[in-house]
Amino acid sequence: MGSLFKGFERIEEARDRLSGRSFMAGLFAGRPDFPLLLLPEESPAETEVWESYRPRLETFLTTQVDPDEIERTAKIPDAVLQGLFAIGAFGMKIPKEYGGLGFSYTNYGRALMLIASWSNVLALTVAVPQSIGIAMPVLLFGTEEQKRKYLPLVAREAISAFALTESVTGSDAANVQTDAVLDSGGMAYRLSGEKLWCTNGTIARYITLIARVPARRELCDGRTVWVPVPEGKEAEDRVHTAFILDMDLPGVRVRQRCQFEGCRGIENAYMTFRNVRIPAANVIGDVGRGLKYALTILNVGRAISIPAICLGMAKQAWQPTLDRANDRVTFQRPLAERQTQRMRVGRMAADLFAMEALAFSVWRMADRRDYDVRIESAIAKICCSERTIRFLKDAQTIFGGMGYETADSKRVRGEPAFGIEQLVRDAEMYRIGEGATDILRPFVAREALDPHLERARTYLEEEPIGLRRLVKLGSLAAFYIPWYLRQWIPSPLPSRPEFRHPNVRPKLRFVERASRRLARAMFYSVAWHRQALRDDQGRQNRIESIGEDLAAIAITGLYAEAQRGTAGYVEAWDLADEVFREAKVRVKRQIRALISNRDARSAGLGVKTLGGACPALSAGIIARGLRDYQMPEKDAVGTGEGRKQAAV
Template identity: 75%
Template sequence: MRIGLSRGRHPEESRMTQLFKGLERIEEARERLTGRSFMAGVFAGAPDFSLLLTPEEPPEQKAAWEEFRPRLESFLTTQVDPDEIERTARIPDSVIKGLFALGAFAMKIPKEYGGLGLSYSYYGRALVLIAGWSNILALTVAVPQSIGIAMPLLLFGSEEQRRRYLPIVAREAVSAFALTEPMTGSDAANIRTEAVLDAGGSAFIVNGEKLWCTNGPIARYVTLIARVPAKREQRGGQSVWVPVPEGKEADDSVPTALILDMTTPGVVVRQRCQFEGCRGIENAYMTFSDVRIPAENLIGEVGRGLRYALTILNVGRAVSIPAICLGMAKQAWLPTLDRANSRVTFQKPLGERQTQRMRVGRMAAQLLAMEALASAVWSMADQHRYDVRIEAAIAKIFCSEQTIRFLKDAQTLFGGMGYETADSKRVRGEPAFGIEQLVRDAEMYRIGEGATDILRPFVAREGLNLHLERARNYFDEKVTGLRRVAEVWRLVRFYVPWYLRQWRRRPWPSGSVFQHAKVRPRLAFVERASRRLARATFYAMMRHGPALRDDQGRQNRIEEVGEDLLVIATTALYAEAQERTTGHAEAWDLADEIFRETKPRVARQTRELMWNRDRPVTDVGAKAVDGTYAFLSDGIIPRTLQDYRSPEKRPLRPEKQAI
């Protein structure tokens, strides 16, 4: 069986074990799957649907939630004015203090450290509730518990660190996460901020800068990811990084996680960043000049900071972002229905027109799908025996993208009223619902904690993992002669039976839910489509081999097919649960719509893994980037990006540079 390309290879195909150009260090930091994963099974052509079943919440968790929820609802409705937050671009101190008193900043912190100890599922529901009132407030509450110091310490910190810091961040001190830098953006592996161990080994001296640190201006503590000069040493039979005083004779400068007290001399918040939306968030550009961080503030091990960062970001992707997006969509749902029923044009309510009924029908189905997917991922995370990194990334992609689509549809239905601000409408006595604010705010959730265009290749990398790991030696140009023959034979022995299995239907899972008249055909489609996806991915590997490293069109299709299959499966199971537990059989109307919309897209995207028309538009884009179509700026006064800098910061044009 021929796998890959012929021996005549293009120079671009060196280092073939790396699929995605420019992401090598992130690939090194990536942990291999350590638990069961539904999506890993989907990409391998063998989905295990039992992983999607939602077990009953423990009674103590339900009791804790039932005690907390009404107090949170009361606080939101009596103490929080979302319009004031939008108008002033600030969350009042009284609101922050009130949330601390409620325990809202300690939902995920165990009770032994002063928190509420809620499960991921109830934490997600709390964020939905808060975001349904004010998504800015939900984000402010979520950051400390998802990526502030609480989660890093719970996962990787020492017991001494947990007992010292967790009670403080549970009840009085906001925390944040500092990873992104001006020159890196989503390229987290190339951070430049450095933390050098001092001569005495008692403290790290930090110099550098961080950008877009949510909660930074109001945070007391920050999880700081910085580079530490270190040497490789063998300890206990393992190779570990050890920081070297003053950076002398370091083998490398490796990403490391540290607890930073923002009151430390040398920490300066240079700017509170302003954005298109999310006006109330506190977001910092900060610099560090000879900042001393005690050595005992090291989180975990030196050199594992990027790995820790990628791990804790899963919490935001799996729970926080999907929950906030779901809350925002739910916030717009009833006002949109009111608009459809009350707005009369040409003697008819909008809700009686086919175009608007189709629009509202899509919105209803999207809302159910978001809730189904988010709930399933939260439940998997709660069981602590699954590796949900792929599901977390897909939940973040799906919920953020669908929320933007949902809110834009709502804004379209509102017409001119959807473009006008809430305060402006209030002057005339109109309902002051700020759909335009929600539309502006939603874009941030597509970008934050892993932009869609970054997460799709990440998911595709996991989808290709079976083949990449298996064919690693074959793609290594150093493997020649008899070793290459042996490698080809090894691959043939694996892939012949593997390929034949992709044409056979898997045994059907036991359990009454899988025999449901509507669940079974949808999951059967997912199972068949999963095997087709596995075959198509294999074909693409055979045909394109290492060239897939730069083929983001195919990478995106792998992710999008996997995303659609996960949505179909979770939506069907969610509709069955709604019918069985609450009597809402009408949930199937929405699940059916999701299936109708998604099924043909799965077939098309799978087919296009082999044959597509990406090349022509890619070539046009390459020419555009190179300036081929300069005439497109004719008719205006052309300005480049540099022309928008303040005059004193503009670089000299070549003809004006000093000789």
């Protein structure tokens, strides 16, 4: 059903159907399975692993890492990277048998959150090799020989990276143009192309690279597989394939270390490949399944790395913000006594609690191998990145002018040198990286609509006529009439003590009711809009937004009860109630807008302005278009042979 989501056709081909338990899948279907949110308590052994490692990591950060120096110089010192290798921080997710620490996802998330609370740039540098560098694809899809050769290296001495994005692709992962062609001897591939925004690319020894391989289909052991063709002759298609690339190979060129608004210490590369010879043994998994592998490993970053880093950044800002609100006096009154700021801080507290509850829940789901967390991962990434930006902007508002000034500038006068402006600049990276919000929302909607899209394939994608139309409509009616009637019948909450708590029960009842309303609204959207739904990102975004808020309500309610029961944290109920209060209003509004909205009017105005219908909006200035800012091609960094390593 890829044609219903325009531009996602290649990604749709690589997509697997949900293969494990998923709370979000049930919620979108109108039948949330609340017991899926009651995950087993962490084992004492896993708790001990973290408690024994945490002091070592914390001591290293506070004694060996100067985050202000990283921001000032835009460089992580080599001594810091080597120190992290020495304490195993680059091998947290690698099993002990291959030289790593063998952490659970939950402990890995805790570690990244701790590092990010000291330096989010350092946390990102540590996360990339383990989330999307060669560690995860080799672990999940590589041969035993590849695991024994490469995993000890990236755990203890060699930084790795992930090369997917190209200048013409952005978030369109399927539109890779880099080629890897099997040579005539069948022993190596010749790689040509380029990659952009490869985090850690300027310092990596190995990268996971996705390229297109000319291949043809063949039948092998009863299944159709892609077989690469020498020199690309008689190929049926160019299929996405994953490789381990040694950055020391001849023909690899790092053309530029990219610079960004924030995250100044990251080593992000624009690189080119000219006739690079990659041994055939360096193919990861099967030819033609590289995009599938890429989508799978990106789930790790979405579920664990990005939420953990965002949580660390928000928690880093929390206490300084409270201190500022309590200490700053305006018009003879502390800022903390003003209702506007009290409301702002209350919302910040609720956001932080929701992010923590959602992140830890998804981490624990990921540790359970019988869960399919692709929807939960995307929602966790969206929720944590978006709320962190709002959280940090609220904190900057409380700091006022001090929030706009750099830490180094404040230090000169003896002011507390807390860099909230840096955190605000850095946070945008996590909204964009590993699946931008505007891409992940349609992705979630696609998964949510999957049962309808599969069942009504013929009805949605073509116009049945005559008897064939009647037969199809009859078949759909036989299923959907009883299905639709069930969506009006409440389902009782499971008879477990966690769900009977007076502060949990009303929240879950609202989620169950709203889930059925959402299921009906999604059904109306599919039935009425059919093919038009593929371009209706307004409705797609609302589907994700409603699911995100309902998940936040359910998870924070149960999380608050767990916090109260195990840690005596009674204030958790105030936080969960605030999450519920705000989310409930949004859910009701978004469900109504899912059925009836004015998106077409706004989009129509956008069409006019994109077509040049409002030139007066540029009047009164020295008008320049985007191309006016482009340097001559001869001066661009990508031309010529360049250097092996771009200048820092």
